[in-house]
Amino acid sequence: MVAEPMTTQPGRDWLDLSSPPQPPPENPEAPAASRVSVARGGLSAGLLSGGLLAGGLAQLRTGAARTGSAAAGHLQPVLAAAAGPLRRVAPAWQGAAERVGAHPLASRAVGAARRAGALPWGRGLLLAALSGFGLAALFLVWCAATLPPLNGNLPSPRTLTVQAEDGTPIARRGVARGRTLPLQSVSPAMVQAFLAAQDPWFEDGYRLDATGIAAVIGRAFRDTISDGPRSGGPRLTQRLVRRDLIGAVPGQPRSLADRVREAMLVLWLSARESDAQILARGLDLARFGPGLTGIDAAARTLFDKNAASLGPAEAAYLAGLTLSPDMQPDRDVTEIRALGHAVLDGMMMRGKLTAGEAGEAGRALDGLGPVGTTPVTRSGFPDLALAEAGARLGPEPPREAVLRTTLDRDLQAMAETAVERRLDAAGRGGTRSGLLVLGPDGSVHAVVAGGAPLSHTPEARRAAAASLRHLGRDGRPVYDRLVAAPMPTAERRTALLTLLADLARPPEAADDPASRDGLFVGPVGDLLVGTYLSGTAADNGAGDGPEALFQDLAAQVAKVRPAPQVAEAREAARETGSTARGASRPAWQNPGERPTATPTLRGVPRVIDTGRLRLDGQSVRLAGVEGQGGALAREFRQYLRRREVTCQPAGSADLYRCRAGDQDLSEVVLFNGAGRAAPGAPPELQAAEASAKGRKAGLWQ
Incomplete structure (x- = not known):
């Protein structure tokens, strides 16, 4: 077995296996690479003395090299995709990194790290701290690379029209985005109303020092934005970033990345743009109702005006909408007017309106409503109809939809x-x-x-x-x-x-x-x-x-809407081959003969229930009867099928005694158990009801 050469002493490039060299004493001042090399030499000598262990180490290294090569091949496309955003961010952070490295605190931190590395377990703690710092830096770089655009997300315009039965439009909904306007193209009343609604202290002095930066970061991690005086941070800028750029929904949890992005964008806008530019951006991205973004679109859609022509009452109405942008401008008129009055109070507090001007604007606001506001839109019926039609429109929003009601x-x-x-x-x-x-x-x-x-x-x-x-x-x-x-x-x-x-x-x-x-x-x-x-x-x-x-x-x-004429009803009966008297009917029993009364209303009725008829264009209530619906009403309709009815007033405007031929319909209904006698009914009607009860007819079964 051949051992891997390792340099351990000057002038020697191989190892004497019979007398392995002793490692030199630990020198705390030696570089870390030297100590690692010495430790590796000692470890290799121990493994080589085992023979078999050296071979296992060689195989392990070979496998690790292969695994590393395969992992590099898989990671290469991912790193290439991430390189683009990182290259854009790198120049911005390079200068900051150089300034941080030249700071005296940086050299002290390096010295502290060296001393910590000399302690027992110090190296592990130092590596863990450096790893955590590296991960945090990568997270910040990723958040910076994925910041939303400063002009907001541009929605695709779409229109939803609600129509009446004849096709006449009664309400329009949809998504609209106006033009970007400079602050000079917006009326001063609208600017002051917007500031009174969003941040009355926006024009106060603000310094982006250490205290201001800490305040911005602290507010980014709070779920609510204070409405009180400024305490180190611009609230209008923070609302602009959180609500209009990042798109956070009030009441829903926000991720850590969104909080960090919010702090970055607020600091960026505060450092790079003036108050006028931030205010113009806020007016351009503000929501003035569902689907309505920007002061240009709001002024044209709701009041058919340019933004430069808005008066104090209209400005207060629009600024009140920004406080609750989920309200429909032509539906929640009363609530929006109340918010508008609060905006006028804020303008008075800021000294932009006198008491007389505010009173005049308030009176105009009480009678103000957007273009197209009607009792139908204020009832909420169009929005209910659109909500019910939403499932039929499909998951993808249409460019144009028409709903007829x-x-x-x-x-x-x-x-x-x-x-x-x-x-x-x-x-x-x-x-x-x-x-x-x-x-x-x-x-x-x-x-x-x-x-x-x-x-x-x-x-x-x-x-x-x-x-x-x-x-x-x-x-x-x-x-x-x-x-x-x-x-x-x-x-x-x-x-x-x-x-x-x-x-x-x-x-x-x-x-x-x-x-x-x-x-x-x-x-x-x-x-x-x-x-x-x-x-x-x-x-x-x-x-x-x-x-x-x-x-x-x-x-x-x-x-x-007059009722059909008697002649038309008779003609319709002749066309169907039957007459009013010869029409077939259920086997209802007639209580007896009654004299015919002088008619007041005459025609072929339409049965609503057993106590009400539709005759001669008006509703007729049978005197002394509390009608019933359902099967009894259907039987009554069959009984009166195309029969001519004559009705005579019997008291109040819609109360009548009606007859079909010689039969009193109130008595016919009660005699057959198709209704109940009303309180105070005449004796003959009470007797008809008693007869139905005794025979267990109709509803008395």
């Missing part, structure tokens, strides 16, 4: 007119009024919010899903539903009451007066209408209140 523009106009008339009659002071109309399938045909918009409850999502009629994506149809299944009457009534209570709740930013609230629900043809009124006008007496609002809408609907 069941909203009836004519009925919506009637509802808005009725609500405005009722508010005017009530004097408006502290009064809120709302209205909701549901179709037979539970879809929304008209809506006016009396308080806050509809929230994402199961009932609201179900109504929005029933309201979808057509969905198109990038010019291609995705979903079509012309007819939906009807909803049971009781279920629809429950859903309407739940939705109406949701619409009637006061906004979070509004001071709701302690007053009476009133709800009223009733049918108008095949529609179900619910009204709401709060305040002193909520009392149902003297014609004021929710019932009066309901009657107002019902009267408007009756004028434009």
Whole structure:
């Protein structure tokens, strides 16, 4: 076996196996490489004396060399890919490294490291510290190489349009990014409002010394940004970096890399850009609602103005939006106005508005709303419909999408007119009024919010899903539903009451007066209408209140949607080969002959339930009957199939005594057990109900 030559003494280049040389005494001042060489020589001599161990060592070295070569081959592409970012970062850090190496503290640190290496276990501790320092340096270099761009992530623009039943747009949503504007192209009112909302102390003096750097790093590792006076760091810059550049979501955990990147970017911007440049960048990257980025896009989209033309009230509205950018500008109007008033107070605190100017701007703000704000957008119905259509649009957002709903523009106009008339009659002071109309399938045909918009409850999502009629994506149809299944009457009534209570709740930013609230629900043809009124006008007496609002809408609907004429109904009956009197019907029993009354309403009715009919363009309630739905209503509809009905008023506006031929329909319903006698019903109707109970007919089975 041949031993590997090793130099141990001057003038000798081989080892005498019979008398191995003794290692020299340890010299703490000798270089580390010499001590390692001596130790390796001693170890090799011991292994060579074993013979077999030397051969194993040779094989081990050969395998290690092969493994190292294979690992280098695998790592070469990875190192080549990482070399690009590191080359860009290296020049920036080279000068800093040279300055650090020339500092007196650096030489002291080197001396301390040498002394620590001479101690027992000192080398291991020193190597561990150097490894940790190296890993930390690599982590910082990686964070610097992966910093986000300073102009933010540019989203691809897209448009989502919500339409009424006739194709008229009622709301638009989407993603828009405005042009980059210099600070001189933004109105001074908007600049001051933005500073009052984001950082009233931004223009205070700030030094980027050791204390300031420590404050910036400390704030980067906090989850919240203080709203108080500046304590060593620029809050506007930190909000700009955290929210708009890195894209951190409030309330969600942030990674260590994001915190380090935040500190780097804040220090970079504070050192390289002026306050005016940082402020212009903040206005350009600020969010003014979902999908709306930049002051240029916000001014043009919401107020159809240039950013240089914004007044104090409009600036306060937009600055309030930046405090809560998840709000919809044309939906959460009341909450945004409240934030705008807080912005005006901040402008007064900074001395940029006088009390008179702030009062004038506040009055203008109370009546201000973005372009396209309507009772429909404030109800939240378009956003609910888009949320329900999101799954059908697919995971990739479309460039353009069109959503058609069941909203009836004519009925919506009637509802808005009725609500405005009722508010005017009530004097408006502290009064809120709302209205909701549901179709037979539970879809929304008209809506006016009396308080806050509809929230994402199961009932609201179900109504929005029933309201979808057509969905198109990038010019291609995705979903079509012309007819939906009807909803049971009781279920629809429950859903309407739940939705109406949701619409009637006061906004979070509004001071709701302690007053009476009133709800009223009733049918108008095949529609179900619910009204709401709060305040002193909520009392149902003297014609004021929710019932009066309901009657107002019902009267408007009756004028434009008349019932089919009797002649048309008879002609339709002749075309089908049957007459009204000869039509087949279930074996219902007639209680007896009754004289014919003078008609007031006449026509072929449409059955809503066993106590209500749709006749001559209005809803008719059978006197003395509490109607039932379901199978009993279907039997009643079969009984009245194409039969001409005559109705005579019997008290209130919608209460009638109706006859089909010679038969009183109220008595027919009660005699067959298809309804209950209402409180105070006439004796003949109570007797008809008693007969049905005795025979166990209908619902008395």
